[in-house]
Amino acid sequence: MDDPIVVGIDIGTTKVCTLVARLEGDRSFRILGVGNVPSQGIRKGTIIDISAASQAVARSVEKAQRTSGLEITSALVSLAGSHVSSVNSRGVAGISGRIIDQYDIDRALEAARAIAIPHAREIIHIIQRGFSIDEQDGIRQPIGMHGYRLEVEAHIITAAAATVANLRQCVEQAGVQVSQFVLNPLASGEVVLTETEQEMGVVVCDIGGGTTDLAIYINGDVWHTMVLAIGGNHITNDIAHGLRLPLTQAEEIKKQYGHAMQREIGEEDLFSIHPFGEEEATQVSRKVLAHIIEARVEEIFQLVMQEIKRSGYDGLLPAGMVLTGGTANLPGIRNLASEITGLPVRVAQPEDLVGLVDQLQSPAYSTSIGLLHWAMYTNSALPSPHGPYQKGGGPNWDTLKDFLKNLLP
Ligand SMILES: Nc1ncnc2c1ncn2[C@@H]1O[C@H](COP(=O)(O)OP(=O)(O)OP(=O)(O)O)[C@@H](O)[C@H]1O
Ligand SMILES: [Mg+2]
Structure with missing residues (x-):
């Protein structure tokens, strides 16, 4: 009974769909609650009426709470709209010949992240898409290898900060904290590819x-x-x-x-x-x-x-x-x-779903189900099968803490 519960809210132009699921092991989940309601106040992926949008989110959340019998306090939320843009960047970390660990990868990603982002934009995802060690390209997993210079190629997705703030406010007004935003196609891709x-x-x-x-x-x-x-x-x-x-x-x-x-x-x-x-x-x-x-x-x-x-x-x-x-x-x-x-x-559409799945086996629910996949990878110690993702919002405090501990005598 103590298996973690995860929640995804897909805020689309035509529907808001909240899904509640219980993780079962590292690679599967059971859908316990569904709140699917028509969308309001959203056009082309952006909010045009915050109170209408928030009411739609609240109705969807309420319905998912009712069907699951669970209280929803935080959720992964989908993000789309033409305000989203992406750039590729590179970051380097010096290694000095020792064995590469996660902290080195985090440092390289941190360097890749240090590109000029206009102040009105917010980083949503930093996705690592390949490494090179000492000029040797095509390294998939650098951890455990020796080297002097680790270089990461990163795909950085940014969104208009004000639009993201509106979306966050709209979900918070419905009584739910946003634990992470996930770009729509990245949620769908996890499910259908x-x-x-x-x-x-x-x-x-x-x-x-x-x-x-x-x-x-x-x-x-x-x-x-x-x-x-x-x-x-x-x-x-x-x-x-x-x-x-x-x-x-x-x-x-x-x-x-x-x-x-x-x-x-x-x-x-x-x-x-x-x-x-x-x-x-x-x-x-x-x-x-x-x-x-x-x-x-x-x-x-x-x-x-x-x-x-x-x-x-x-x-x-x-x-x-x-x-x-x-x-x-x-x-x-x-x-x-x-x-x-x-x-x-x-x-393609979501397949092999377990639980309350009646209406969800349709291409319209790929993003909604994808949010649960993301929640599953974020929750489990296992990396995503498609490379670990990093959300924006600062350094990885756990690795930084480990690093600081190493500095202490
Ligand atoms: N059988 C069908 N034939 C044609 N179009 C369909 C059919 N079923 C659904 N649609 C269309 O799919 C669209 C809704 O898709 P979906 O639920 O994926 O959108 P959304 O997630 O709410 O929006 P968005 O992701 O664009 O913000 C509507 O335009 C609807 O008319
Ligand atoms: Mg959608």
């Missing part, structure tokens, strides 16, 4: 309601991340405009009849709608609907491809793209994505 894909080179693409979140994994580590302010809500808007429908009806129609490739739909395939200003229901062909959807989805993947090219890693992704997020439910999206990006594509 296999280790082989991460080793070979792969991009995870989480298309939600308001954002499209990308993370590129190469050699088992995260090499690049980005968040685009475009998603499924744009498709719904296009349908609403194109067919002159209220947004709620456009959303329903998208989910019921939508398809991402018009050429796969027959002319005679019809459904009925109630457009503005019409007395009677009218018949619309699914091909017309697919035409509207295809144009927007095409644009999304063109932007995605542009970002991948800009990263410079477009030639390093033999495992292709793994699609997730609610919009990955759209029929035909896999083929269209593959045509536009020229990459192999598969659609």
Whole structure:
């Protein structure tokens, strides 16, 4: 009964999902509570109305407390939005010929972190993505090796400090402390990617309601991340405009009849709608609907491809793209994505869940489940299978304490 309890709150543009889980061993958890509610006050991953957003978070937390029978005091929280950006940096630590330990890695990461970050930005993650010892590249695990000069390559993710502060305030107003922020695609990537894909080179693409979140994994580590302010809500808007429908009806129609490739739909395939200003229901062909959807989805993947090219890693992704997020439910999206990006594509969702899992086996919950994976790695003594992650917020006090102890006579 004393197994640790972990909590993740995924604050998305369309839904807020709080999950409570009990860790069972080092590599699994059981979901005990689910609080899934429609989102409010959030657009494109950023808060536009703090009290509305906070109420949605409070409702979600309350529901998760009720279903689990546990009180929630702190949680890992998802972060997205176009205010997020990332840079790669290098840091060096002198070793003087002895055996390298964790403290040396921390020192090298600390040096990598000392790049000029504008004062209005906050570091969210520092991810180590490979080491070199005395100019020898490609070292995966330096601990236990000899050397004089340890160099780490780090991927540093920063976010607009004010936006992060708003998000933190919104969660705190709901009575919960934020133990750590996790960038959306890094949470989803933990869930939907296999280790082989991460080793070979792969991009995870989480298309939600308001954002499209990308993370590129190469050699088992995260090499690049980005968040685009475009998603499924744009498709719904296009349908609403194109067919002159209220947004709620456009959303329903998208989910019921939508398809991402018009050429796969027959002319005679019809459904009925109630457009503005019409007395009677009218018949619309699914091909017309697919035409509207295809144009927007095409644009999304063109932007995605542009970002991948800009990263410079477009030639390093033999495992292709793994699609997730609610919009990955759209029929035909896999083929269209593959045509536009020229990459192999598969659609993925959380699998092998234990506990209260009814609605969670869907691409929309990859980020929510991913937060629990992160909590599991943070909690366990074992490193994440994909390299340890460091959150921002100062030095590792445990290693510093050990270091200071060594200095004392
Ligand atoms: N069957 C479906 N066909 C097309 N779109 C779908 C389908 N099911 C869900 N969606 C879309 O998925 C989107 C919601 O996805 P998700 O729950 O991943 O978003 P979110 O996490 O709330 O938002 P974000 O991550 O962008 O902040 C909505 O735009 C919804 O219309
Ligand atoms: Mg999401």
